[in-house]
Amino acid sequence: MIEVKKLYKRFGLKTVLRGVDFSVQPGEFVALLGPNGAGKTTFLRILASLSRPSLGQVHVAGYALPGQSAAVRQRLGVVSHMPLLYGDLTAEENLQFYGRMYNLPALDERISAVLEMVGLTTRRRDLVRTFSRGMQQRLAIGRAVLHDPDVMLFDEPYTGLDQDASEMLDAVLKNVAAAGRTVVMTSHDLARAEDLATRFDILSRGIIAASARPADLGNTNLLAFYKQALAS
Amino acid sequence: MNPTPDSPRPSSYLRATLAVAWKDLAAELRSRELLSAMLVFSTLVILIFYFALELDVKARNGITAGALWVTFAFAGTLGLNRSMAIEKDRGCLDGLLLAPVDRSAIYFGKALSNLAFMLIVEIIVLPLYSVMYNINLFNPGLLAVTLLGSIGYTAVGTLLATMSVQTRTRDVLLPILLFPVVIPVLVAAVKASSGYLTGADINEITPWINILIVYNIIFIAVAFMVFDFVVEE
Numbered sequence: 001m002i003e004v005k006k007l008y009k010r011f012g013l014k015t016v017l018r019g020v021d022f023s024v025q026p027g028e029f030v031a032l033l034g035p036n037g038a039g040k041t042t043f044l045r046i047l048a049s050l051s052r053p054s055l056g057q058v059h060v061a062g063y064a065l066p067g068q069s070a071a072v073r074q075r076l077g078v079v080s081h082m083p084l085l086y087g088d089l090t091a092e093e094n095l096q097f098y099g100r101m102y103n104l105p106a107l108d109e110r111i112s113a114v115l116e117m118v119g120l121t122t123r124r125r126d127l128v129r130t131f132s133r134g135m136q137q138r139l140a141i142g143r144a145v146l147h148d149p150d151v152m153l154f155d156e157p158y159t160g161l162d163q164d165a166s167e168m169l170d171a172v173l174k175n176v177a178a179a180g181r182t183v184v185m186t187s188h189d190l191a192r193a194e195d196l197a198t199r200f201d202i203l204s205r206g207i208i209a210a211s212a213r214p215a216d217l218g219n220t221n222l223l224a225f226y227k228q229a230l231a232s
Numbered sequence: 233m234n235p236t237p238d239s240p241r242p243s244s245y246l247r248a249t250l251a252v253a254w255k256d257l258a259a260e261l262r263s264r265e266l267l268s269a270m271l272v273f274s275t276l277v278i279l280i281f282y283f284a285l286e287l288d289v290k291a292r293n294g295i296t297a298g299a300l301w302v303t304f305a306f307a308g309t310l311g312l313n314r315s316m317a318i319e320k321d322r323g324c325l326d327g328l329l330l331a332p333v334d335r336s337a338i339y340f341g342k343a344l345s346n347l348a349f350m351l352i353v354e355i356i357v358l359p360l361y362s363v364m365y366n367i368n369l370f371n372p373g374l375l376a377v378t379l380l381g382s383i384g385y386t387a388v389g390t391l392l393a394t395m396s397v398q399t400r401t402r403d404v405l406l407p408i409l410l411f412p413v414v415i416p417v418l419v420a421a422v423k424a425s426s427g428y429l430t431g432a433d434i435n436e437i438t439p440w441i442n443i444l445i446v447y448n449i450i451f452i453a454v455a456f457m458v459f460d461f462v463v464e465e
Contacts, residue, residue, distance in 0.1 A: 048326075048330060049329075049330075050329055050330070050464070051464065052464060066464075070332045070334070071332070073330055073331065073332040074332035076330070078330055080323060082322060082323030082326070083322065083323070084322070084323050084324055084326055084327030084330075085322070085324070086255065086259050086318075086322070086324060087322065088258075088259035088260075088262040088263045089255065089258060089259055089262075093255075093258060097251055097254070097255045098327070098331070100248065100250075101248050101251055101252075101333060102331060102332060103244040103247055103248070103333075127262070143327070
């Protein structure tokens, strides 16, 4: 579903990604872990077609980037720590707007289904600026799944959420993964990553330093694996 | 042959363009922060001209076109800056760029809403100026020039605001980038407006209107071609 070969990204003289090889099978939930500045967000922005690779090959859902970026975007849902929502529009209006941008048929029914999924049906006519951070993030997920994408990218989705909101987001994320979507999530929260993901990749100094599935960890916990990967 | 997502259908292109414009107008109807800033600024500029210059009737006709376009240009810059800042500050620009449409549709949607904001300000400022200076500004030719000049200004302004909003000095950078590029629009609009106000012969006004039309076509075409590169990292 995602295939990345020898990906480099440079900003001027600074090289952020140094030959990343990365592959995700359909239905996998990959937690992309790493310290600040490792290049996680840059990597996700390239997968989302928001940034061009300096060198290397990137295929998402069978389409090459940056050449077929519109086709990739049609099959992609993105959630970042910013909600990408308009505070002066209601929840429903935000989804209507994005639905029109994706040219979705039967939009009203789809909006109702999505609001039901993220538990915001009763707040559909409220302005987004009146929502708590957790509610905004749930609506952001609703926005991202509105067009029923095959691949979902989450960039630090738990940033700024309190315990209750994080638990609600857990439930929504599990729902998203249970629908068979391919998910890549960056996070600093190893406990949540361990709970949700079916694979853990450690990005360090611009390369994938280590990769493991829960079964590969054996008696080692994810924190120990993470520290070992960063030290090596 | 079915169109692929990389060769968008005209209907989805138009739909996306109108969706962006609708979203901006709907949000502004609620917040009124952009229009109120533009209107307060425009009114203050007109008041400053009024009290500072103390003009006789003949002099008023001579400077009206210049005073009006200076007001529109500065108020327009405020609006352009704010319109793109709203997208950038909440990360919504990324949300727009993630949509599977040709990115020039986003440009046209933003340009359309910026034009609407500018025209709303002009619709309010023109009668105000007319009353304060006791000048009849309701001349069809003058209104047509105002529309053409506003189209040129917002066409270039939307493109440059998209560039400047990605920098830390966006508030300062936009006027520095914009004013040199819109000099042809402002000069042509002032000359044509002045021609209508002073009752000049149509043959003297036509070349300035032609400049406005050609400028608009060129810069809309340029924006259509380069917008994708402007917004991508």
